[in-house]
Amino acid sequence: MFGWGRGRGKRADDAAADAELSAEEQDFAEGGPFDESEAPDDQVERLDLGSVRLPVPEGGQLQVEVDPAGPVRAVHLVTEVGRLTVSAFAAPRSSGLWAEVSAELADQLRKDGAQVHAERGDWGIELVADSPKAALRFVGVDGPRWLLRGVAAGPAEHAEECTKLLYAVLDETIVVRGAEPMPVRTPLPIQLPEAILRHIQQAQAQNNGQPG
Template sequence: MFGFGRRGKRRKAAGEQGHALGAEQGGEHDGLPAEDGFDGPYDEKEAPADQVSRLDLGSVRLPVPDGTQLQVEVAPEGEVQAVHLVTPVARLTVSAFAAPRSGGLWQEVSKELAEQLRGDGARVVLEGGDWGTELVASSPEMSLRFVGVDGPRWMLRAVAASSTEQSAAAGAALREIVRGTVVVRGDQPMPVRTPLPVELPEAIAKHLAQEQG
């Protein structure tokens, strides 16, 4: 068994809360469109007017299939560290980071991830994907697929964690989410690799506060 590299190990102490997304929320998140019309991820300034309902997490807006479970990792001091979309085939995590104008950050990050995961005992394979290099790390118990996309002053990193048997389906689900994602970088200067802040919608934040209270 292995984790998500060094960053993932630091997150193990974070608490997790669950919340379901889907039609029961009155259509707030209506899921992915039936047709495959995505060709993102998109920068906020180029986001399409496609009428797709997306989960707004501040720095990323994600299309979410009906019935997906939302897992939130919260640090002891209350800061949201990560949000995971739990589907029948995989747990999907999409995060955005500050990147240089010149791009190319994912190439650096993918090499570092490969070294870290090999150090954790995983078998690591680099594959060509829709946006370039995809990294697949596997053990007998589980599979991790990392997809990275370089955008204008941001880098998107998406991860699918699944059983080895569901690896192919998990990869397809992850790519579909990435294609419909909108990244909100903002104009403020940030050091390269700084995670863009994650913010929960008010309704979900209240729900989690009630569960914790």
């Protein structure tokens, strides 16, 4: 099991401005997430998804969203206290993409009827949203030419536990950006391990009435 190195964020004072801080104002603590070039030589077991390598919480189950055409849309970690989603995106060499993305995300969440406020965490600004379906927390980390976004979603009564679990996962995640140029905000490709991919293909075949 991996560490629990992050505490809860503190609510931002300037709610009107959503406390959207510039990259220069953000405080980053030691630890991950790590770029591939600075990946630690540790004993943490990580699930290799191509663009991200992330630890799986004890008892966690993998949930995969696959487009009909084939590409993997998202990978979720389902736990007893909620669902965690970690995604990586291409970003410019200059940091600060999360400030822009989080502002747009907050606007969209409000349009969808959620109550949203910002808090300051170890990686900068975090968004906390209460919707009829779930309590949500969005954490963004600006890295070298990548943006890592983590989302915790679950029942309100488990929000604090789910948040701590998200922090722990992000703290041990490794991002593999690759050298190829990509448009900003493009999701970095997810590649499933062969065993998981084969299991999904067999399940799809059974659903289509074909022999596995």
